[in-house]
Amino acid sequence: MRKRDLLETAPHSARKNEILQEVGLDLTAYLEPIGVLGADDVPETIDTFLTILSVCEEVGLRYKHRFDRARPIQMQPELRPFVPTPVHESYPSNHSFQSFSIALAFARAVPEHPNNPGLFQRARRVAENREWAGIHYRSDTLAGLQLAHLFLPTLEWLLADQLQDMAQEWR
Numbered sequence: 001m002r003k004r005d006l007l008e009t010a011p012h013s014a015r016k017n018e019i020l021q022e023v024g025l026d027l028t029a030y031l032e033p034i035g036v037l038g039a040d041d042v043p044e045t046i047d048t049f050l051t052i053l054s055v056c057e058e059v060g061l062r063y064k065h066r067f068d069r070a071r072p073i074q075m076q077p078e079l080r081p082f083v084p085t086p087v088h089e090s091y092p093s094n095h096s097f098q099s100f101s102i103a104l105a106f107a108r109a110v111p112e113h114p115n116n117p118g119l120f121q122r123a124r125r126v127a128e129n130r131e132w133a134g135i136h137y138r139s140d141t142l143a144g145l146q147l148a149h150l151f152l153p154t155l156e157w158l159l160a161d162q163l164q165d166m167a168q169e170w171r
Contacts (some may be wrong), residue, residue, distance in 0.1 A: 048109075048162045065089060081133050093140040104152050
C-alpha cells in the first residue's frame with residue numbers, strides 16, 4: 001500500500017490535514033515544538049524563520065534546476081497527489097531543506113532550548129509529509145537534509161546578526 005493510500009486509513013488520517021497546512025510552509029509546524037503559541041511572543045524568531053525559508057527557497061530552486069529530476073506524478077500519473085504539484089523539479093526537496101535549515105539554525109543559536117529534538121522531529125515530519133502527499137521521493141527528502149547540513153555555515157554567516165537577535169530573545 002502506498003503512503004498516499006494510507007492517508008485514508010484511521011491511524012494516518014490526521015497527517016492529511018498537516019500536509020494541507022504545510023503546503024504554504026505555515027510557521028506553526030516550527031513554532032509549536034519550541035513552545036510558541038502567539039506570533040507576538042517571539043518576533044525575532046519568526047523573522048529569522050521567514051528569512052531562512054526565503055533564502056533556502058532560492059538556493060534550493062537552483063539545485064532543483066541543476067539536477068532536473070521529474071516529480072513522482074510525472075513518472076506515475078496514477079499517484080494523483082491531493083496537493084498542488086509544484087512546477088519545478090523534485091530533487092532536492094525544498095521543504096526538507098528549509099525545515100532542517102530552521103531546526104539546525106535554531107539549535108545552533110539556542111542550544112539550551114529543551115525541545116530542540118522536538119523541532120528536528122517536526123522538521124523530519126514536514127519533509128516526509130511531502131512524500132506522503134506523493135510529490136517527492138525519499139531521496140529528495142534525504143538530499144534536502146544533506147543540503148541543510150552543508151549550507152548551515154553559509155546560512156550562519158549570512159544571518160549572523162539575525163541569529164544573534166533570535167538567540168537573545170530566548171535568554
